[in-house]
Amino acid sequence: MEQAQELTHCTTMFYHPVPAHFAEELAATMPNPNGDIEWVVHFTNSGSEAVDLAMTMARSYTGNLDLLALRSAYHGPTAAAQSITGISGWRHPGMPGNVAFVPDPHQYRGIFGENAGAVPYLDEIDRTIHSATTGQVAGIFIESVQGYGGIVEMPKGYMTGAAERVRAKGGLLIADEVQAGFGRTGDHMWGFEADGVIPDIVVMAKGIGNGFPLGAVVARKEIAAPMAEKFMFHTYGANPTSCAAGRAVLQVIKEDKVRENARDVGAALLKHLHELKDKYPVIGDVRGRGMMLAIEMVKDRKTKKPDPQTTAAVFEATRESGIILSKSGAYQSCLRMVPPMCLSMDDVEHVAEGLHRAFALATN
Numbered sequence: 001m002e003q004a005q006e007l008t009h010c011t012t013m014f015y016h017p018v019p020a021h022f023a024e025e026l027a028a029t030m031p032n033p034n035g036d037i038e039w040v041v042h043f044t045n046s047g048s049e050a051v052d053l054a055m056t057m058a059r060s061y062t063g064n065l066d067l068l069a070l071r072s073a074y075h076g077p078t079a080a081a082q083s084i085t086g087i088s089g090w091r092h093p094g095m096p097g098n099v100a101f102v103p104d105p106h107q108y109r110g111i112f113g114e115n116a117g118a119v120p121y122l123d124e125i126d127r128t129i130h131s132a133t134t135g136q137v138a139g140i141f142i143e144s145v146q147g148y149g150g151i152v153e154m155p156k157g158y159m160t161g162a163a164e165r166v167r168a169k170g171g172l173l174i175a176d177e178v179q180a181g182f183g184r185t186g187d188h189m190w191g192f193e194a195d196g197v198i199p200d201i202v203v204m205a206k207g208i209g210n211g212f213p214l215g216a217v218v219a220r221k222e223i224a225a226p227m228a229e230k231f232m233f234h235t236y237g238a239n240p241t242s243c244a245a246g247r248a249v250l251q252v253i254k255e256d257k258v259r260e261n262a263r264d265v266g267a268a269l270l271k272h273l274h275e276l277k278d279k280y281p282v283i284g285d286v287r288g289r290g291m292m293l294a295i296e297m298v299k300d301r302k303t304k305k306p307d308p309q310t311t312a313a314v315f316e317a318t319r320e321s322g323i324i325l326s327k328s329g330a331y332q333s334c335l336r337m338v339p340p341m342c343l344s345m346d347d348v349e350h351v352a353e354g355l356h357r358a359f360a361l362a363t364n
Helices: 002-006 017-027 047-062 079-083 119-132 158-167 191-195 221-229 240-255 258-279 308-319 345-363
Strands: 039-044 067-070 099-102 139-143 172-176 201-204 215-220 283-289 292-297 326-328 334-337
Touching: 002 240, 017 039, 017 215, 017 240, 039 047, 039 221, 047 067, 047 079, 047 139, 047 172, 047 201, 047 215, 047 221, 067 119, 099 119, 119 158, 139 158, 158 172, 158 191, 215 221, 240 258, 258 283, 258 292, 258 345, 292 308, 308 326, 308 334, 308 345
Parallel strands: 067 099, 067 139, 139 172, 172 201
Antiparallel strands: 039 215, 201 215, 283 292, 292 334, 326 334
16 A cells, blocks of 8 residues: 555666565575575566566577477466467467477376376376477476366476476476465465476466566576566566565465465365265366365266366356356366465355355256
8 A cells, every 4th residue: 555655656667676675575485495596586467478478588598499388278368378278268369389288197187097196297298399399398387286277286296307308308397376376275385396396487476466467477597687688578567566565465475374274274175075076976076285176077977078067057056155166177177266365264164065055056
């Protein structure tokens, strides 16, 4: 509020202390175990623009054009971000090329069956580089927990292994933390930390400003350095009011133990989702971590055929109980739960009761 009253807007052509301080505080949240990584920050207007910038940054630094992405990834609606989005419903004509897709390491619906782990999917990265690129790549984009893809968590070792394979071919690991970042997974500030990997570039938005329009690209300094040779500018990217909100978000996450709350409340919610699965055969899988949870609907648990019709019916029924979910996944057969991180244990029973009512209404 104080910043809005003092100065609501200032472009990056002029120095302002609020974005500068926020950049320092944001960089300090990045992993740096040996103290030898210098992180730099560039603010954007949105997550999609941050993805676009990360794509440009990776290609500028490596000199390679080819990028890898996951088949059920979602990275944004801009033309460039669409090109690394693997779900057809989000893709429109006219996207740029030089993108190859690798199979999602989906531990429920993946091509190698349930609980196949990371290894067979890492081998697919090698095969894809060999068959669908020049042999040298700019990088791979990975959401540590896919959001619109249906809350698909990367299995242990996948992001680390992907980084090794891509870096061996001249590329970078770009972690898309637009949905999973800022403590939403509960265990860590950043979702990729669960795998012990350190990305080369991190893309973030959404939770960064608690509703204020803001995104950011955080990168190793040497990777961002080639960008200085060209002009890069986002009119509202380093807006002082949005950056002041971002600073407040970091403070609240720490002081109010928001991450720990996401971990505990999310675990309680997940327990109720398992109870729903035990009761309703239409539920094929429940999954997630922290406050990123999903219920996947199927017509038959053996065939796993997606059931978007029941998903839509439950989606509509939950609204009558005051619960807002979203339909997601490649076939719109998942109910995605990414509630406000201030959700408390006192709210869990209300949510659980509403879900039970919705399923009873929609499946009878």
